[in-house]
Structure formats: C-alpha cells, structure tokens
Amino acid sequence: MSTTTTSRGEPRSAAAMAADDRVLWSRLAGADDAALTELYRRHCDAVYNFAFRRTASWAAAEDVVQATFTAVWRRARAGTVDALRSETARAVLLVMAGQECANVARTARRQRLLHGRIEAESGGAVSPDHAGSTAERVDDELQMSEVRRALRLIPQVQREAIELVVWSHCSIAEAAGALGVSEGTVKSRLHRARQSLSTVIEIHALKEALS
Template sequence: MAAEPPGSTRDDSLVDDARGGLPGSFETLVRRYHAAVYRQILVWVNGDHAAADDVAQETWWRIARGVKRFEGRSGFYAWACRIAHNESTRWLGRNARKPRLVPKPDEEHPADQSATGEAVRLALSRLPEKFATPLMLELWEDMSLKEIAHALGLPEGTVKSRLFRAREKFREVWDEMESES
C-alpha cells in the first residue's frame, strides 16, 4: 500500500478539507488508511475479525467527530492509530470478564488461521505501539521509509531508527515466546 501515491492529495490537505466538510475528503482518508488501521486493530483484539469490524467502525466514527480538533502535531495516521489503540483497549476491557470462546475456523479469512500467523500477531501486540506501527506499515502495507515518515509525521531518520529497534524488540519477544512454548 502507498500512503500517498505520487500526485495524490496530501493527508494534511485532506484533513483540512474534511474539517471544512468538503465531500469526498474524509472518504479518501478512510480509503487510504482503512486497511492499515484495520490490521493494527486486529492485532490488538487478538485476531477477532468481528471485534475488529466493531472497533474499526467506532475508531473512524471518533476520528470523523474529532477531526476538527486534530492539531497536526503528529501525522494523521499516527493520530488515527492512537484512537484505534484506545478503542481496542476499551474493547478488551469490556470483554475481559467474558468467558473466552475458542475461535471457530474463519471461512472468510482462511489465510489468517495458521498457528504461526497467530503467534506473529501476538508478538506484534506485545510490542510498544511506537515500534509495532512502523513495522506493520513497512511489512504489511509495503510502505517506503518516506511514506511511513509522512504518515506518522516523523523525520525519516527517526523512522529508520524505530524500525531498527522494532526488529530487535520483535526478535526478543519472539525468542521469549519460543522459550515459553
């Protein structure tokens, strides 16, 4: 995924337009980032697609309502991710006391069912958001360093450094999980 294909409107312009109620601008932001936000949420809600659907809808609802207050201190995607993370945490809190059901095989998402895939997503969910987010953008959304920097509102050097540390941390978590099992 490219956060911003060459020649397309920049995130900050789209956010300005969405603030002014210009039709189509918010929709463009949704189409640009929905898949990435959804995948992040899926990691945080333990791979539960039904929960991810609900949390994604609540997240975008909050983004739409809060876009006028978005001050642009971070990139739009970083802001969206923080809202998604808060919503995921709320969802986990609400569902923590409910008995955990063994997930049924998901016929709609057969590719998500492998044990290794679930373990990788679990490991990612244990990384701090500031490391997990750029890592997922790089490897799942195929974004370049420049695109990640733009989406998160960070200098490219910082993204590079975070990616380096993210890989280190992922390796640590992965090794820990392997030794636990």
C-alpha cells in the same frame, strides 16, 4: 507502480491514494462529511488490516474501523483536527486505530463477561455452531495471536514502528509524522525491534526444542 493488497478489496495504487489526502484532510478539518467519506473509502482497508494484526480478531477489527472513523468525525465536528504532516493520512489514521483497539478490547471483555452471566442464568444454553463457516478465520486469528504474543515481549514504541512501516507499508516519513518523532528515531526503533524479535524467536525455538 507499487500497490497494496488488502483482505477486503482489490489492490489499490498507493500513489493514487496519496494524491490529494492533504486537500481532503483540510476539508475534513472544516467538518466536510464528503471528505470523511472519501478518506474512509481510501483507507478503511488499511485500518481494518492494521486492527486485525493488533487484535487478532476479525470481528474486533470491524469495530475498530467504525470507532476510528467515528473518532475522526468527532474531532472534525469539534474543530480539533491537527494539520496533516505527510502526503497521506494513512499513518495518522493507523495511530488513531491503535488507540481504538484498546477501547474495543475493553468492550469485548465486558461483553464476554455479560454473555457468560446470561448463559449461566439461562442454564448454560449453547450458541449456534458456526464452526464450518468460520474455521479459516479462526485459524487466522490463532496465528495472529501467536504473533501478538511475540510482539508483546518488545517495547511498545518498537511495536508501533513494526506495525506502521513493516505491516502497513507506511514510509519512514509517514510514520515519523504520525508518531511525532524524527525519521531517525523511527529507523532506530525499527532496527531495535528487529533485533529484539530475533532474540524472542531464538528463545521460543529453544523452548520448543527442550519441551
């Protein structure tokens, strides 16, 4: 049986997670908070890992998880939850998380600007040094930043296919349902993304050799 290992929890059976997501999603559409809690328990790790890969920031990933499930609950309370097209809610939640990543990034930029102004006005006070406890997390963020720079060089629709199918292990059918396109379109985008990334990597390697 296939399992998915996450950075925030033990390996979890994909089949078990998908067993009755349709039932939970239907209950969620009726603003059932217990259904939301169970969907969060099942899919928060997947959303967290997806958000980290999208933002290259552990802190931002935490914010994205909260923002995503808050947005889901708002839709439930407003009666605007769309019917689930696939067996699991994972891909739909990941697409919503992608939308929240942009919001979190904008908020983070505003906070950095505010922090800079506060430090300037307070004479440049230095924040506490947590380097010893965060070195590994920083290394992860730097590596993911490199990956994100490469991905920004390919079209967004290709990036989405890579993020859902390759990184988050969604099936072609799940990705197609979440993105609102055909399975053939997802396969085509994946094929083109792999070709595009191969070209990007070759160009990067050439630049490194010439530098």
